[in-house]
Amino acid sequence: AQKITQTQPGMFVQEKEAVTLDCTYDTSDPxxxxxxxxxxxxxxxxxxxxxxxxxxxxxxxxxxxxxFQKARKSANLVISASQLGDSAMYFCAMREGDRGQFYFGTGxxxxxxx
Amino acid sequence: DAGVTQSPTHLxxxxxxxxxxxxxxxxxxxxxxxxxxxxxxxxxFIFQYYEEEERQRGNFPDRFSGHQFPNxxxxxxxxxxxxxxxxxxxxxxxxxxxxxxxxxxxGPGTRLTVL
Numbered sequence: 001a002q003k004i005t006q007t008q009p010g011m012f013v014q015e016k017e018a019v020t021l022d023c024t025y026d027t028s029d030p031x032x033x034x035x036x037x038x039x040x041x042x043x044x045x046x047x048x049x050x051x052x053x054x055x056x057x058x059x060x061x062x063x064x065x066x067x068f069q070k071a072r073k074s075a076n077l078v079i080s081a082s083q084l085g086d087s088a089m090y091f092c093a094m095r096e097g098d099r100g101q102f103y104f105g106t107g108x109x110x111x112x113x114x
Numbered sequence: 115d116a117g118v119t120q121s122p123t124h125l126x127x128x129x130x131x132x133x134x135x136x137x138x139x140x141x142x143x144x145x146x147x148x149x150x151x152x153x154x155x156x157x158x159f160i161f162q163y164y165e166e167e168e169r170q171r172g173n174f175p176d177r178f179s180g181h182q183f184p185n186x187x188x189x190x191x192x193x194x195x196x197x198x199x200x201x202x203x204x205x206x207x208x209x210x211x212x213x214x215x216x217x218x219x220x221g222p223g224t225r226l227t228v229l
Contacts, residue, residue: 004156035217043119045157045220075123091156095216100147100170104156104208 001026004092006105013064013082014113018069021077024091031094034075036066039089039107048090051075082112116141118207118221126227135224137188139207145169146188147218148180151202155221163188164210192226200228 003092005024013019025034036048051066059066067076079086089107096103119138127133136176138144149157159172163182164199182188192199202225206218 033216037220042222043204043225044222045206047217047219050217057212093156098216100145100162100164101159101172102147102157103159104147104149106154106156 002105003027003103004094004105006092006108007060008108009106010109010111012111012113013079013086016081018080019082019110020089021079021092021110023075023077023105025073025075025092025094027073027084027094028098029096031098032094034066034068035093035095036064036075036077037091037093037104039087039091041088045091049077067086079110084112084114086110087112118205118219120205120224122205122222122224123222124225124227125198126229128229129195129197131195131228132191133195133226134195135192135226136205136206137190137205137207137221138187142218143207143209143219144186145216146171146186147206147208147209148188149206150174150199150203151204151223157204160190160212166216174179189223195228197228200226202226 002053032053034051037045049061092105093102147162148160151157160172162169166182177193202223204223206222208218
Protein backbone atom coordinates (compact mmCIF):
# COMPACT_ATOMS: atom_id res chain seq x y z
CA ALA A 1 0.00 0.00 0.00
CA GLN A 2 1.09 3.54 -0.70
CA LYS A 3 2.33 5.38 2.36
CA ILE A 4 1.21 8.76 1.00
CA THR A 5 -1.61 9.31 -1.48
CA GLN A 6 -2.31 12.56 -3.27
CA THR A 7 -5.33 12.13 -5.53
CA GLN A 8 -5.33 15.53 -7.24
CA PRO A 9 -2.80 15.62 -10.08
CA GLY A 10 -3.70 19.21 -10.89
CA MET A 11 -5.63 22.03 -9.25
CA PHE A 12 -6.60 25.54 -10.32
CA VAL A 13 -7.44 28.41 -7.99
CA GLN A 14 -8.30 32.05 -8.54
CA GLU A 15 -5.86 34.57 -7.13
CA LYS A 16 -6.78 35.63 -3.55
CA GLU A 17 -8.98 32.57 -3.07
CA ALA A 18 -8.25 29.65 -0.71
CA VAL A 19 -7.42 26.16 -1.93
CA THR A 20 -7.17 22.75 -0.25
CA LEU A 21 -4.72 20.11 -1.41
CA ASP A 22 -5.56 16.59 -0.27
CA CYS A 23 -3.23 14.06 1.34
CA THR A 24 -3.96 10.74 2.99
CA TYR A 25 -1.38 8.55 4.68
CA ASP A 26 -0.98 4.98 5.81
CA THR A 27 1.07 3.90 8.81
CA SER A 28 0.80 1.61 11.80
CA ASP A 29 3.46 3.50 13.72
CA PRO A 30 1.89 5.54 16.56
CA UNK A 31 4.57 8.21 16.18
CA UNK A 32 4.96 9.98 12.86
CA UNK A 33 5.42 13.38 11.29
CA UNK A 34 3.64 14.86 8.31
CA UNK A 35 5.24 17.49 6.07
CA UNK A 36 4.28 19.59 3.08
CA UNK A 37 6.81 20.81 0.53
CA UNK A 38 6.51 23.16 -2.44
CA UNK A 39 8.55 22.49 -5.57
CA UNK A 40 8.70 25.31 -8.13
CA UNK A 41 9.85 24.62 -11.66
CA UNK A 42 13.43 25.29 -10.53
CA UNK A 43 13.36 21.95 -8.70
CA UNK A 44 14.20 22.88 -5.13
CA UNK A 45 11.90 21.41 -2.47
CA UNK A 46 10.81 24.13 -0.07
CA UNK A 47 9.57 23.11 3.38
CA UNK A 48 6.18 24.64 4.20
CA UNK A 49 4.65 23.09 7.29
CA UNK A 50 4.89 20.20 9.76
CA UNK A 51 2.33 18.30 11.84
CA UNK A 52 3.25 15.75 14.50
CA UNK A 53 1.09 12.74 15.21
CA UNK A 54 0.64 13.76 18.84
CA UNK A 55 -0.15 17.40 18.13
CA UNK A 56 -3.62 18.31 19.32
CA UNK A 57 -3.95 21.43 17.22
CA UNK A 58 -3.63 21.92 13.49
CA UNK A 59 -0.34 23.45 12.40
CA UNK A 60 -0.29 26.91 10.84
CA UNK A 61 2.50 28.85 9.14
CA UNK A 62 1.43 32.18 7.71
CA UNK A 63 -0.95 31.50 4.82
CA UNK A 64 -0.47 27.75 5.17
CA UNK A 65 -2.46 25.55 7.52
CA UNK A 66 -2.67 21.81 7.83
CA UNK A 67 -6.07 20.22 8.37
CA PHE A 68 -5.08 17.13 10.39
CA GLN A 69 -7.77 14.47 10.80
CA LYS A 70 -6.04 11.59 12.56
CA ALA A 71 -8.92 9.13 12.53
CA ARG A 72 -9.31 9.57 8.76
CA LYS A 73 -5.52 9.58 8.27
CA SER A 74 -5.66 12.77 6.28
CA ALA A 75 -3.39 15.82 6.34
CA ASN A 76 -4.72 18.35 3.87
CA LEU A 77 -2.87 21.57 3.12
CA VAL A 78 -4.91 24.76 3.02
CA ILE A 79 -3.44 27.80 1.30
CA SER A 80 -5.33 31.00 1.99
CA ALA A 81 -5.31 34.12 -0.18
CA SER A 82 -3.53 32.44 -3.09
CA GLN A 83 -0.83 34.36 -4.90
CA LEU A 84 0.60 33.91 -8.39
CA GLY A 85 3.86 32.77 -6.80
CA ASP A 86 2.05 29.83 -5.24
CA SER A 87 1.91 28.11 -8.63
CA ALA A 88 4.10 25.00 -8.19
CA MET A 89 4.06 21.29 -7.39
CA TYR A 90 3.10 20.45 -3.82
CA PHE A 91 4.21 17.27 -2.11
CA CYS A 92 2.93 15.67 1.06
CA ALA A 93 5.48 13.57 2.98
CA MET A 94 5.59 11.39 6.07
CA ARG A 95 8.28 10.25 8.44
CA GLU A 96 7.65 7.25 10.72
CA GLY A 97 9.14 7.44 14.20
CA ASP A 98 12.76 8.51 14.20
CA ARG A 99 13.64 6.71 11.00
CA GLY A 100 15.37 8.83 8.41
CA GLN A 101 13.27 8.01 5.37
CA PHE A 102 10.63 10.44 4.18
CA TYR A 103 7.84 8.96 2.06
CA PHE A 104 6.50 11.33 -0.58
CA GLY A 105 3.28 11.37 -2.54
CA THR A 106 3.10 11.91 -6.29
CA GLY A 107 2.35 15.58 -5.87
CA UNK A 108 -0.33 18.07 -6.90
CA UNK A 109 0.32 20.73 -9.50
CA UNK A 110 -1.28 24.00 -8.39
CA UNK A 111 -1.93 26.80 -10.86
CA UNK A 112 -3.04 30.20 -9.59
CA UNK A 113 -5.09 32.13 -12.15
CA UNK A 114 -4.93 35.94 -12.16
CA ASP B 115 22.95 31.27 6.93
CA ALA B 116 23.91 29.04 4.00
CA GLY B 117 21.31 26.53 2.94
CA VAL B 118 21.91 23.13 1.40
CA THR B 119 24.14 23.29 -1.66
CA GLN B 120 24.65 20.69 -4.36
CA SER B 121 27.05 20.32 -7.26
CA PRO B 122 26.98 20.09 -10.15
CA THR B 123 23.58 21.47 -11.17
CA HIS B 124 23.46 19.47 -14.39
CA LEU B 125 25.33 16.43 -15.62
CA UNK B 126 25.24 14.36 -18.79
CA UNK B 127 26.72 10.86 -18.80
CA UNK B 128 26.55 7.80 -21.02
CA UNK B 129 25.43 4.31 -20.06
CA UNK B 130 27.98 2.35 -18.08
CA UNK B 131 29.79 5.39 -16.75
CA UNK B 132 30.13 6.36 -13.12
CA UNK B 133 29.04 9.63 -11.51
CA UNK B 134 29.67 11.47 -8.23
CA UNK B 135 27.28 14.07 -6.87
CA UNK B 136 28.13 16.34 -3.96
CA UNK B 137 26.16 17.96 -1.16
CA UNK B 138 26.94 20.39 1.64
CA UNK B 139 24.37 20.48 4.41
CA UNK B 140 22.73 23.50 5.95
CA UNK B 141 24.84 25.10 8.67
CA UNK B 142 24.37 23.26 11.98
CA UNK B 143 22.99 20.08 10.42
CA UNK B 144 24.68 16.72 10.89
CA UNK B 145 22.57 14.37 8.78
CA UNK B 146 22.35 14.07 5.01
CA UNK B 147 19.74 12.15 3.01
CA UNK B 148 19.68 11.52 -0.73
CA UNK B 149 16.59 11.16 -2.91
CA UNK B 150 15.97 10.34 -6.56
CA UNK B 151 13.11 12.12 -8.28
CA UNK B 152 12.10 10.81 -11.69
CA UNK B 153 10.12 13.10 -13.99
CA UNK B 154 6.53 13.48 -12.79
CA UNK B 155 7.11 11.52 -9.59
CA UNK B 156 7.72 12.25 -5.94
CA UNK B 157 11.21 11.85 -4.47
CA UNK B 158 12.30 8.32 -3.60
CA PHE B 159 14.63 7.78 -0.62
CA ILE B 160 18.05 6.38 -1.47
CA PHE B 161 19.88 6.52 1.87
CA GLN B 162 20.75 8.65 4.88
CA TYR B 163 24.13 9.33 6.48
CA TYR B 164 24.87 10.30 10.05
CA GLU B 165 28.25 10.34 11.76
CA GLU B 166 29.85 9.13 8.53
CA GLU B 167 27.80 5.94 8.59
CA GLU B 168 24.85 4.86 6.45
CA ARG B 169 21.95 5.05 8.89
CA GLN B 170 19.12 3.88 6.67
CA ARG B 171 18.80 2.72 3.08
CA GLY B 172 15.89 2.65 0.68
CA ASN B 173 15.19 0.14 -2.07
CA PHE B 174 18.07 0.97 -4.37
CA PRO B 175 20.73 -1.38 -5.76
CA ASP B 176 24.32 -1.50 -4.58
CA ARG B 177 25.32 0.57 -7.63
CA PHE B 178 24.24 3.49 -5.47
CA SER B 179 26.72 4.23 -2.72
CA GLY B 180 27.55 7.18 -0.57
CA HIS B 181 29.90 8.75 1.83
CA GLN B 182 29.80 11.39 4.52
CA PHE B 183 32.85 13.39 5.50
CA PRO B 184 33.85 14.72 8.94
CA ASN B 185 32.54 18.17 7.96
CA UNK B 186 29.11 16.52 7.33
CA UNK B 187 29.21 17.02 3.56
CA UNK B 188 28.28 14.01 1.48
CA UNK B 189 28.75 12.35 -1.87
CA UNK B 190 26.44 10.09 -3.84
CA UNK B 191 28.13 7.70 -6.26
CA UNK B 192 26.32 5.77 -8.96
CA UNK B 193 28.20 3.08 -10.89
CA UNK B 194 27.33 1.41 -14.21
CA UNK B 195 24.79 4.05 -15.12
CA UNK B 196 21.54 2.98 -16.76
CA UNK B 197 19.14 5.07 -18.82
CA UNK B 198 16.66 4.73 -15.94
CA UNK B 199 19.04 6.57 -13.61
CA UNK B 200 18.18 9.81 -15.38
CA UNK B 201 16.50 11.93 -12.72
CA UNK B 202 16.78 14.88 -10.37
CA UNK B 203 18.92 13.91 -7.38
CA UNK B 204 18.04 15.80 -4.25
CA UNK B 205 20.09 16.11 -1.11
CA UNK B 206 18.40 16.96 2.17
CA UNK B 207 19.99 17.86 5.47
CA UNK B 208 18.62 17.73 8.99
CA UNK B 209 19.66 17.76 12.62
CA UNK B 210 19.24 14.32 14.12
CA UNK B 211 17.38 14.69 17.39
CA UNK B 212 15.73 11.29 17.30
CA UNK B 213 12.14 12.46 17.07
CA UNK B 214 9.67 12.65 14.24
CA UNK B 215 9.95 16.43 14.10
CA UNK B 216 13.33 16.29 12.34
CA UNK B 217 12.57 18.36 9.27
CA UNK B 218 14.63 17.77 6.16
CA UNK B 219 15.73 20.79 4.15
CA UNK B 220 16.49 20.25 0.52
CA GLY B 221 19.08 21.55 -1.88
CA PRO B 222 18.41 22.67 -5.46
CA GLY B 223 19.22 19.22 -6.86
CA THR B 224 21.46 17.80 -9.55
CA ARG B 225 19.78 16.90 -12.82
CA LEU B 226 21.44 13.79 -14.24
CA THR B 227 20.86 12.74 -17.83
CA VAL B 228 22.11 9.34 -18.97
CA LEU B 229 22.40 8.88 -22.75
